[in-house]
Amino acid sequence: MDIGEEIRADAERGAQRLVAEFWDRLYGASLILCKDSHAAEDLVFRTFAQAILKIDQYNPEQPFWGWLYAILLNYFRGDLRKMKAEVADEADCGEIAACMEGEPGAESRLPELDAEVVRRAVANLPPALRETVVLRYFEDKTLQEMSKLMDVPVGTVKSRLHLARRGLKRSLEEAFKWKGEKT
Amino acid sequence: MNCQEYRGMIEDALDISLHGELEAHINRHLEHCAECRAYLSARRAEHIALFEGVNRAYSHMRRPPADLARRIAREVKAKSAERRGWRRLSLPRWALVAASLVALAGFVFAATAVVLPLLNADGARGREYGQAANAATEPPGANDAVPAALAAAPAAVPALKSAQPKSTVEDAVEVSADTNIVVEAGDTLKIEYVYGDNPVTVTKSGGGRLEIATSSITNLSVVIAEGAFASARPAAIPLDDTFRPSLRLDASDADTFTVSQSNGTNFLTKVVDADGNGAYFSRWSGWGYPYVAAEKLNGLGLIDFGTMKDKNSNNSPAMTSGNGGMFAFNNIGPEGKSSMPLGDFFFVWKDRDDSIDHELIGGKEFTGPNLLGNNPGWFVRGDGGGGNGFTFYTVGMHGGVKEHIHLDGQKVNYDKRVPRGFHLLRNRVKEGSSVNVGMIGYTSGSTAVGRMWTAGGFVLAEAVIYSNRLSEATAKRVEAQLQSKWLGMKLNALTLNEGAELDVSAFKFSIGTMDISGTATVTGETNLCFKSLVRTASAVAAAGTFAVNGGNSPLLPDIAFDGDAMFDVAGTSRVQTVSATSDRFVKTGAGELRLVDPVMSNITVLAGTLSVSPLYVRSAEYHLDANAADTISWTESDGKKLVSQWRDMEDASRLFKPTSYRKYSWNSSLFVRGPYVTANAAGDKPMMDFGTFANANHQEGWGGCLEPSLSLTGLHDVFAVWQDHPEVKDYTYGSDYGTDFYGPCIFGLQYYWFRGTGGNGSSFAMHHGTAPDSMYKGDGLVWIDGVEVEGKTFRTGDGIHVYSQRISGGGAPIEQMGGAMQAGVKTTSESTSVQGTYGGLMIGEVLMFKECLTDRLRMRISGALNAKWRGATNEWAYGEVSVAAGATLNHPFADLVADRLELGGTLAAKSVKVRSLALPASGAVLDGELELGADGVLSIGPSAGAFGTLRANGVRVAGEGIIAFIGDISTSLCGQSFRIVETENVSAPGITWKAPSLRGSGLRAVLSAKEDGLYVTFSSSGFVISFK
Incomplete structure (x- = not known):
């Protein structure tokens, strides 16, 4: 049965199917965005609940995942806005600026990055850059798709992606080097 | 285009697709540019590394929480509740169950997810309110269709086996004979409801996870041969026509x-x-x-x-x-x-x-x-x-x-x-x-x-009211659901074999006898309730601690039991609340178990140490004790131990430190310091001395003040042992001050909660008239030295006092205390000029609770503080108390009063008052005073070996008493008969000797009454019993 139909027919069964099919992917994305596991779980929880409540708004001709993902991003941005009301915006700008400092080594190898090291590196990025990491490296979205999902011009996506990559590589530099030396 | 521009395009291309074809004109450039090829290669490697790294790092992070789908459904239900009307619906859920039971016949759980439909779709219209559907006469109607359908399935289920893979939810399973359940590794089988009429044992094997949410079987025992067993949050009461309450x-x-x-x-x-x-x-x-x-x-x-x-x-x-x-x-x-x-x-x-x-x-x-x-x-x-x-x-x-x-x-x-x-x-x-x-x-x-x-006068969890009468089957299921939801899934016995795992993080188990063996583990929050805990190995948790809390806390859950309960404790564990309606609490195992405010009549300590006290504070924000030197950090200053930190007894991260209000806002010349530790301020116990008053007009004082490291909101019951400085009471500074001088505050807010007037030789009233109403209205009660007082006007008098206060009414927290609560502060006016003062008192012990304590516990804490600091009488009564040889009972804060004490090991108590005392074995040590009640009986023997020493700090016999030797004491002592060969200076008239077999020549008994009590000394062939 189509997942939309299933949700309409029985919310709990729909919830079970959502969890079974999308938990892994959505939780991974959510964790990149939120950094902490409780917040990530909460974000997924709200996303699933909202998907069930708003199932009538889902267009079956579109991929369900994309729709679900858009809900997740909306919630995440809403949370950010709420947080930013309390924390000065400069902090975020500062974080992005920090990622611009220093250029990583020109030569890169192909290391197998340690999962924990990657998580730490991602967690160090500001929210907007984490969002690009999710979309590009977790969801394998193109620049155009990212632009649409993030609701910013392609140019901005590109620059953010650049900053994110630079930030990651800076954090991962040690890992790159270490792995590189080993091989 | 130059190489730099191409590289920008390469970067963009990679951001669109890592593996796809690059655009033709880039490829043309790459054909003849080795540097850009190298660049592409490096960049692509980098992208792929990141792509794979991120995916590895964030995939399969963890499995979804077991109840996630249900919680989501619940959330959805709550949010859409307003849209639904007064409609009752009927759903064919039992048909689903019946279908799944066909699979049971093959002894295999089908992987069909049979889920309780929590949400009813609008549309169908069922029984309206008040309509007596199959009510009073309980015909075998719709309500009873469940058991009927199930009865058609095989009555006994010899073996259930989970099918492939993941998670299977079974709604209702009848278990009417001993049953084996196999859940393969990686599988989860959740059974929502187990029912049946007979006592049964369910044995679970396989590496997977079995969850049972509810059961109405009165006598259900579970053996976990391997793998995990978990409590599960039960589903809500179904909303179909059969179950939906009015x-x-x-x-x-x-x-x-x-x-x-x-x-x-x-x-x-x-x-x-x-x-x-x-x-x-x-x-x-x-x-x-x-x-x-x-x-x-x-x-x-x-x-x-x-x-x-x-x-x-x-x-x-x-x-x-x-x-x-x-x-x-x-x-x-x-x-x-x-x-x-x-x-x-x-x-x-x-x-x-x-x-x-x-x-x-x-x-x-x-x-x-x-x-x-x-x-x-x-x-x-x-x-x-x-x-x-x-x-x-x-x-x-x-x-x-x-x-x-x-x-x-x-x-x-x-x-x-x-x-x-x-x-x-x-x-x-x-x-x-x-x-x-x-x-x-x-x-x-x-x-x-x-x-x-x-x-x-009560606390409500759930009220479910039906306008009609339910069939027995339905009522039982509602009952089982409520039982599991609130009181825990009920098991007669639970056995965990080697390597088995019990997860109590979701919901509580209520277990009769729990037997944990070998390397079995208990994880999750402290959701256990059992009558008897039998441990057959010490490997349950690291360091020998029975860590039902996943190692995060030494606290056992609150324990409730009926009848005799046995606790085998290997390490150090603590129980906040023990409630027992009757019978005996038995402690075994070499570890120490600490009980807070237990409600039980009989205690037996067979091994290890049992400590009983009202003061192991779990929920207090702070418990400070000036006697606990290791909780105090100080620096030497002016020849004093100037306190830099005074830490909580239980949690070092909670602490008080000298106030940050170094100078008072309206008078910068006022200097506030921390308190210092007195060597011997009052009596024999050190106190935290906040020094004499200091304020703007008389700065010669010390003016100590502490503030908490945590924000303190929502306090309910607070206790403090304190003493006003005599010189403060006598304070008559200059000609203008004195008589209306406000007293040193024990707990203060920045601008409130100050003591009333005093000075000029009189003590201070407890509170000033403008203190917040929450202090006095509602339940805002003040007790001084255990007696309720009218807080605003009560004057304490000299010396150490115990202050106890319940803040605000009906359990209301007082928010004004948030973050500003300080010890030793006094902030108000003297005479006509507004000034702040600090110091002026000493504090011995402080307890603050966020919970509203029961009156009994509050009185017990107050009594303990009074006994500890003021030497007051404080009695806890028991029926029988028994301490076996080698075991210890600590009862430090109260006089232990018992009908009968059987002492083979060590009893540490302030004092012990018993009607009868039995010394069944050698080596009894009483660290405290002993008083034998009127008509008391001291029984000695039978002993399998030599008598050792009963040491008591003092012995008193009130009225007539009997010292009786029980059994054939001659046999147990060196094969000889004994007689009393000498008594001297016996001046305890009324003591009757009953020693029928005390004949022979080896034993010497000396009774002597001295100023501080009765002394009895026996000696024979090197065996000595002496009271001193």
């Missing part, structure tokens, strides 16, 4: 609350039916509001109806200050009535301890807090109070309500007394009964002092 109040469903905040407390002005049918509960005019309880049960929220309150408060002075919360229901059924027919109803509730203990604070016997009342009043609970539970109903109550009472699954009589703690009531009223203005919490009754109309 009215349900669910304290855990905060979405149904309308909350009004007052003084920091969330009062409930309205609670709508938990199933969204439009009915609601609201306060009955003239009474108090219930409120959201701070306490939780099985992780779920509760509604506290507050302490009992008497409407005609003159009848019980002790009941004038209660909250007296009460609900009446409204808008029942399509016509929106406030009355309804009544069939079966269920309550999960507890009577508040302060109701049960009411006599202790001056009340007389009175009728207990009512659960479901009527107007005019019937359904009246019976008498209680004074430490006993309440009976269910009075003799003279409405006859139709007392015939079908089930308490915790057992049918009981209406005069059964309900023990402390939470219970599940199932009741059925006489056919044709109805409730007019149904009231929850209201009762009336006469007492020795007159008619009382009271409300409040």
